[in-house]
Amino acid sequence: MAITQDTRERIIVPGPAGFHPPSAAQLGVALPDPGQGLYYGLLEPNEEVVIEEMARKMLTSPNATIFPGPLLLWAWNDHAVEKAKATLEIAAQIPEVMIIPMPDYRPKYPKIDPEEVINPNHPNLTIWGNKIEACIFIGVHCHYANLTLKMIRAGTNCCTMAVCAEQGHEDAMLTIRDSDTLKIKRIAQIFKRVREELGIKLPESGENVRFTGTQSKVHGGKTHTNPMAFAPTPGGTGSAAMFGHSAEQMKREG
Amino acid sequence: MSETEVKTNPQGDPITSVAPAPSASKKDPHGEAKRQRVVTPEYMFYEAPRTKEFITGSEAAKEAIRRSNVDLAIAYPITPQSETMQLVGVLYGEGYVKEYYRGEEEVGVMAAIAGGSRSGVRCYTATAGPGTLRGLEGIASWPGHRLPAVAMFTCRVVNAPLAIQPDNIEVSYLLNCGMIVFHAENQQDMFDFTMAGFTISEMNDVTLPVGVCCDGFFVTHARGYVRMQDRGIKLPPREAWRGAVPVLDAENPPARLSRDAPVQKSNFMAYNIHAVWQQEVWAAVERSRKYIDRYMGGLLTAENVDDAEVLIIASGSAAAQSREAVRLCKEKGMKVGLIKVRSLRPFPTKELRQLCGKAKLIVVPEFNYVGWLAKEVATAIYGFSNAKIIGGPRVYGGQSMPVELIVDEVESGVSGKKSTNVAMSQIMGGVNPEEVAHFMRSI
Numbered sequence: 001m002a003i004t005q006d007t008r009e010r011i012i013v014p015g016p017a018g019f020h021p022p023s024a025a026q027l028g029v030a031l032p033d034p035g036q037g038l039y040y041g042l043l044e045p046n047e048e049v050v051i052e053e054m055a056r057k058m059l060t061s062p063n064a065t066i067f068p069g070p071l072l073l074w075a076w077n078d079h080a081v082e083k084a085k086a087t088l089e090i091a092a093q094i095p096e097v098m099i100i101p102m103p104d105y106r107p108k109y110p111k112i113d114p115e116e117v118i119n120p121n122h123p124n125l126t127i128w129g130n131k132i133e134a135c136i137f138i139g140v141h142c143h144y145a146n147l148t149l150k151m152i153r154a155g156t157n158c159c160t161m162a163v164c165a166e167q168g169h170e171d172a173m174l175t176i177r178d179s180d181t182l183k184i185k186r187i188a189q190i191f192k193r194v195r196e197e198l199g200i201k202l203p204e205s206g207e208n209v210r211f212t213g214t215q216s217k218v219h220g221g222k223t224h225t226n227p228m229a230f231a232p233t234p235g236g237t238g239s240a241a242m243f244g245h246s247a248e249q250m251k252r253e254g
Numbered sequence: 255m256s257e258t259e260v261k262t263n264p265q266g267d268p269i270t271s272v273a274p275a276p277s278a279s280k281k282d283p284h285g286e287a288k289r290q291r292v293v294t295p296e297y298m299f300y301e302a303p304r305t306k307e308f309i310t311g312s313e314a315a316k317e318a319i320r321r322s323n324v325d326l327a328i329a330y331p332i333t334p335q336s337e338t339m340q341l342v343g344v345l346y347g348e349g350y351v352k353e354y355y356r357g358e359e360e361v362g363v364m365a366a367i368a369g370g371s372r373s374g375v376r377c378y379t380a381t382a383g384p385g386t387l388r389g390l391e392g393i394a395s396w397p398g399h400r401l402p403a404v405a406m407f408t409c410r411v412v413n414a415p416l417a418i419q420p421d422n423i424e425v426s427y428l429l430n431c432g433m434i435v436f437h438a439e440n441q442q443d444m445f446d447f448t449m450a451g452f453t454i455s456e457m458n459d460v461t462l463p464v465g466v467c468c469d470g471f472f473v474t475h476a477r478g479y480v481r482m483q484d485r486g487i488k489l490p491p492r493e494a495w496r497g498a499v500p501v502l503d504a505e506n507p508p509a510r511l512s513r514d515a516p517v518q519k520s521n522f523m524a525y526n527i528h529a530v531w532q533q534e535v536w537a538a539v540e541r542s543r544k545y546i547d548r549y550m551g552g553l554l555t556a557e558n559v560d561d562a563e564v565l566i567i568a569s570g571s572a573a574a575q576s577r578e579a580v581r582l583c584k585e586k587g588m589k590v591g592l593i594k595v596r597s598l599r600p601f602p603t604k605e606l607r608q609l610c611g612k613a614k615l616i617v618v619p620e621f622n623y624v625g626w627l628a629k630e631v632a633t634a635i636y637g638f639s640n641a642k643i644i645g646g647p648r649v650y651g652g653q654s655m656p657v658e659l660i661v662d663e664v665e666s667g668v669s670g671k672k673s674t675n676v677a678m679s680q681i682m683g684g685v686n687p688e689e690v691a692h693f694m695r696s697i
Contacts, residue, residue, distance in 0.1 A: 020529055022533075023530075023533040023534070023536070023537045024537070025533075025536070025537030025540040025541065026533070026536070026537070026540075030541075030544070031459055031541060070500070120527070121527050122526075122527075141497075141498060141499055141500055142458060142459065142461075142498040142499075143400050143461065143498035143499045143534060144499070146498075146530075146534045146537065147527060147530050147531060147534055150530040150533060150534065151526060151527070151530050154526075154530075166458040166459065166496070166498075167458060167459040167541075170537070
């Protein structure tokens with residue numbers, strides 16, 4: 001498998017970067033153009049290289065986790081549901097992966113359960129509590145993803161990745177842009193290829209997603225599940241119409 | 255009003271750009287607006303044919319709004335911007351603006367613009383001087399809430415004693431809000447910057463308000479030629495669902511409550527999120543650079559700078575005075591270039607470092623006392639240029655800027671002769687320490 005031989009110094013790397021490090025934009029990192037990605041703060045002309053590195057990190061780092069955001073978690077239209085299903089295809093390629101939701105952006109004071117739910121106000125607690133060393137954010141509104149990514153880079157050793165439907169995220173170590181359903185499915189395929197190249201096998205039961213404590217409790221003590229067995233709520237039953245997220249509009253992402 | 259009667263602005267000048275008076279027949283007053291065709295920003299800014307009209311800055315702003323698919327405009331009259339919002343009111347009557355009303359005062363206007371933008375519609379307002387400062391609490395909160403909107407600031411005196419004369423001191427208050435700030439030189443800039451402002455403001459990775467500043471009266475009330483696209487086309491509507499934040503919805507997640515609730519909590523995490531939140535706002539300002547390049551042709555323009563040892567750097571109407579000063583200097587045999595700064599936030603730091611590297615003298619004329627542009631320039635090029643920077647001449651309180659004043663500074667800067675109009679404290683770099691010591695002893 002090809003390994004990127006980039007002699008340039010990486011700019012955005014797993015931290016902890018410091019008490020309050022400069023933002024990636026302050027460090028001169030600019031967002032990629034269509035088809036490109038950011039590879040540790042460096043512009044990578046071929047987004048596939050970035051996706052391959054995402055796969056390597058998610059397949060080889062302890063406690064790899066996918067953080068789906070509100071744009072995927074709420075079944076406000078068919079498009080959102082399709083993207084959520086495609087994201088589960090990525091999860092299905094990563095043994096022992098966890099899926100911890102970011103359902104909204106409100107602070108959860110005074111009762112925080114950071115190991116079960118990630119929140120842009122204290123995402124570092126979720127990373128610390130679960131000892132997560134690689135994670136993918138997907139379906140999070142860009143402003144809140146950027147806050148989260150900055151805080152995680154400052155205070156944790158987690159390798160952050162952002163699969164973005166818009167222009168990408170400078171503060172993620174790895175990011176790609178314009179991620180519609182088709183691209184998310186393509187990411188899953190690349191993850192599959194990289195996993196096979198690394199010789200990493202999936203459990204024969206297909207139950208490769210590891211439950212968090214609460215998830216286990218609500219599933220009768222089961223520790224793992226098969227992500228492809230999940231049946232998301234039909235589209236349009238969520239409450240997103242008021243956000244202007246009609247299926248027709250969201251399809252224009254691609 | 256009869257068919258032959260000419261519409262005038264409050265000063266009695268004929269308004270050439272308003273729609274023809276309705277005829278006696280039952281013509282739909284919104285008919286023309288309804289027939290407007292949506293075009294892409296690329297077509298609007300680069301390809302659409304333009305025709306030239308001789309109009310005021312306020313009329314130029316109005317014509318920009320006509321073509322910008324604005325949903326909501328809120329007015330609070332203050333001199334000299336009242337004419338602008340009055341003219342936008344005409345657009346409302348013609349159906350080009352979907353909603354329009356007069357606020358109670360600027361605090362209310364800026365809060366209502368925030369509400370409108372949060373709810374996902376395209377918003378516009380204009381104010382000036384004391385109105386800007388009265389609304390500043392709201393204005394300064396827009397970037398943190400990631401609210402796209404365009405506000406026009408037709409700068410005038412803000413200090414006591416009360417005056418309504420041109421003076422762009424209020425720009426210095428806007429520079430650190432986290433919003434994007436443009437400074438228009440003339441009526442054409444007012445038109446172009448306003449329309450581009452909407453497009454840039456609503457880019458997902460920007461999602462910030464844009465302030466379009468101009469020097470009141472000089473631009474708003476004076477006429478100039480403006481090349482405009484056909485009034486039958488308009489920009490695409492705002493796609494709020496594509497913003498960096500969800501639009502406000504009081505009933506449903508993920509924006510169930512006030513979007514900034516976490517920053518009001520007093521524990522370590524709250525400080526932490528406020529810190530990264532501020533970083534994110536300024537990161538968004540940085541991201542706007544590429545769109546300013548794309549839709550406005552750059553953060554600055556440079557004229558005759560190639561082999562010039564002297565550069566005049568100016569923004570707003572000082573750029574027009576400076577252009578004339580460059581011509582006079584050329585007649586005197588001096589090679590002087592002009593850099594017009596169009597975007598103050600983001601500031602063209604990289605561009606200035608490249609352009610000023612070989613300069614020996616930089617003159618920064620301004621229409622305010624504090625010299626905010628000179629400080630910005632000096633900070634940007636520190637370590638990248640050995641040029642002596644003359645932070646002046648400066649006029650304020652409504653004074654006009656005699657072109658000869660700028661030429662004098664160029665000549666005194668080149669010859670080393672002491673200026674009668676610029677204090678030693680306004681000169682940075684390349685200064686003889688003995689002269690400074692003498693100056694310090696003399697004050």
